[in-house]
Amino acid sequence: MAELPAPTEDEFRRLCEYLYRRTGMVFNEAKRYYVERRIWDRMAATESSSFAIYFARLRTDMEDEIQQFVNAFTVNETYFYREDYQLKCLTSDLMLERVREKQSGDVIRIWSAACSSGEEPYSIAMWLLENWPTVDDYAIEIVASDIDTRVLDLARAGTYGKRALMRLPPELIGKYFDALPGELWRISPQLRDSVSFTAVNLVDPDQTWPHGQFDVVFCRNVLIYFDDASRRLAAENLYENLFPGGFICLGHTESMSRISPLFEVRRFADAIVYQRPEIKQS
Amino acid sequence: MPLVRKPTLPAEHRNPAPAEVLAGLVSASCDERWAAARAAGGLPEAAAALAAALLHESDAHVREAMFTSLVRIGTRDSVARVLPMLRSHDSALRTGALDALRSSPSAAHEFLPQLLSDPDVDVRILSCELARSLPTEEASRSLCALLAHEPEINVCAAAIEVLAEVGDQAALPTLARCAQRFSQVPFLEFAIRLATNRITAAGNRG
Numbered sequence: 001m002a003e004l005p006a007p008t009e010d011e012f013r014r015l016c017e018y019l020y021r022r023t024g025m026v027f028n029e030a031k032r033y034y035v036e037r038r039i040w041d042r043m044a045a046t047e048s049s050s051f052a053i054y055f056a057r058l059r060t061d062m063e064d065e066i067q068q069f070v071n072a073f074t075v076n077e078t079y080f081y082r083e084d085y086q087l088k089c090l091t092s093d094l095m096l097e098r099v100r101e102k103q104s105g106d107v108i109r110i111w112s113a114a115c116s117s118g119e120e121p122y123s124i125a126m127w128l129l130e131n132w133p134t135v136d137d138y139a140i141e142i143v144a145s146d147i148d149t150r151v152l153d154l155a156r157a158g159t160y161g162k163r164a165l166m167r168l169p170p171e172l173i174g175k176y177f178d179a180l181p182g183e184l185w186r187i188s189p190q191l192r193d194s195v196s197f198t199a200v201n202l203v204d205p206d207q208t209w210p211h212g213q214f215d216v217v218f219c220r221n222v223l224i225y226f227d228d229a230s231r232r233l234a235a236e237n238l239y240e241n242l243f244p245g246g247f248i249c250l251g252h253t254e255s256m257s258r259i260s261p262l263f264e265v266r267r268f269a270d271a272i273v274y275q276r277p278e279i280k281q282s
Numbered sequence: 283m284p285l286v287r288k289p290t291l292p293a294e295h296r297n298p299a300p301a302e303v304l305a306g307l308v309s310a311s312c313d314e315r316w317a318a319a320r321a322a323g324g325l326p327e328a329a330a331a332l333a334a335a336l337l338h339e340s341d342a343h344v345r346e347a348m349f350t351s352l353v354r355i356g357t358r359d360s361v362a363r364v365l366p367m368l369r370s371h372d373s374a375l376r377t378g379a380l381d382a383l384r385s386s387p388s389a390a391h392e393f394l395p396q397l398l399s400d401p402d403v404d405v406r407i408l409s410c411e412l413a414r415s416l417p418t419e420e421a422s423r424s425l426c427a428l429l430a431h432e433p434e435i436n437v438c439a440a441a442i443e444v445l446a447e448v449g450d451q452a453a454l455p456t457l458a459r460c461a462q463r464f465s466q467v468p469f470l471e472f473a474i475r476l477a478t479n480r481i482t483a484a485g486n487r488g
Contacts, residue, residue: 008483010480010483011483011484014447014480017447018447051484052484055484056418059415059418059447059448060417060418107286125285128284128285129284129285135284136284137284138284139284139286140284140285140286141285141286141287142285142287191285193287194285194286194287195285195287196287205320205323206297227385228384228385228386228387229350229353229354229356229385229386231385232350232353232385233323233350233354236320236346236347236350239343240320260346261342261346262343262346
């Protein structure tokens with residue numbers, strides 16, 4: 001692998017342009033090393049002797065290479081408080097906007113639309129309890145969904161290893177988890193019972209629509225797995241699942257602007273998120 | 283604890299009857315047109331009504347949903363109905379049509395030769411973009427066939443830009459001839475030089 005040539009500046013730019021156009025993933029010179037590592041990995045895995053050969057393979061999606069390449073960028077490793085800048089944004093900006101029109105005791109609905117084994121929805125619950133001073137004034141409903149019913153079973157069980165808890169301070173682990181034998185921890189029953197889990201295919205309106213509308217949707221590192229047509233459809237489904245003025249948070253390499261014009265970009269101090277417009281254009 | 287869990291299961295999605303969908307597409311209510319546009323994606327027989335409604339749709343969100351549904355239907359007929367919109371005077375409709383075709387490349391490719399020889403300059407320019415997702419040899423061949431006779435500078439520029447990404451060595455003679463034909467047009471010469479350098483470098487390294 002060490003003998004594989006690095007992409008030239010021009011090749012790197014072409015790749016970034018292609019990735020942005022095809023997947024919405026945004027990379028620039030600052031992330032060059034990160035991107036190159038993954039290019040080398042995929043060149044080695046596909047036995048491509050040059051970047052040009054590999055790029056042709058990627059561009060024509062030979063043997064599902066686009067999916068393989070995206071997979072290399074989105075390791076399915078998840079953990080509590082991952083991309084916590086979005087959680088900061090949730091409590092410092094998004095919730096404040098959403099409660100502006102609400103009364104004390106009103107429901108706030110949050111959807112973890114691709115929750116995998118549950119770290120994200122439980123992180124949202126913990127973060128709100130710990131970091132939102134007016135959390136007691138509202139009834140917060142967290143719904144967590146995934147297309148994979150096996151990971152939903154894991155999420156419902158709520159048992160995690162040390163690695164999933166690596167970003168959590170000990171006091172939070174002590175507060176929200178019960179220690180089990182074998183370096184495992186289980187989410188406390190109270191927290192576990194406060195999240196609803198459902199199976200959902202985000203490109204199927206018959207499955208997304210019944211979930212109703214939400215104030216905030218987390219849909220991180222999911223849309224990049226879809227082809228263009230599926231992404232468009234998923235974006236429209238998610239648009240319907242937001243209240244007007246509701247927010248959607250994507251993964252840090254994803255851009256809704258490349259997928260759909262339905263949403264407005266909102267730039268907050270901690271994160272860029274997308275918003276269903278309050279008033280529809282006519 | 284302020285966290286609540288609703289015991290109720292999600293509501294069931296009511297799919298409207300086809301007649302209701304067709305009526306909804308031309309409703310005065312924006313919300314009804316949106317709902318009808320979304321529902322029409324599951325009705326192949328609604329392709330004609332969707333395309334007709336698109337031509338008069340003023341709401342950008344509803345228009346987006348209509349294009350998505352035409353792509354979702356995904357038949358030859360539904361894709362063919364998007365093609366005339368590439369020559370619309372409405373730039374939003376043109377862009378929407380191109381985005382829709384781009385998101386359904388396998389269905390759109392069948393129409394590429396006819397689009398690249400369309401009498402409308404704008405259609406030819408937009409269609410060059412559709413070649414990006416073709417396999418290298420096919421993309422190179424299609425765009426070179428266009429470049430060989432294309433009289434419009436802007437169409438050539440669009441084809442050259444795409445060739446710079448997807449072209450192979452076989453495109454180099456065509457690019458050279460194009461440079462000769464337009465030797466008085468500096469920006470095209472520059473674009474051809476850039477594309478040639480890229481293709482040559484990729485070939486040398488490959």
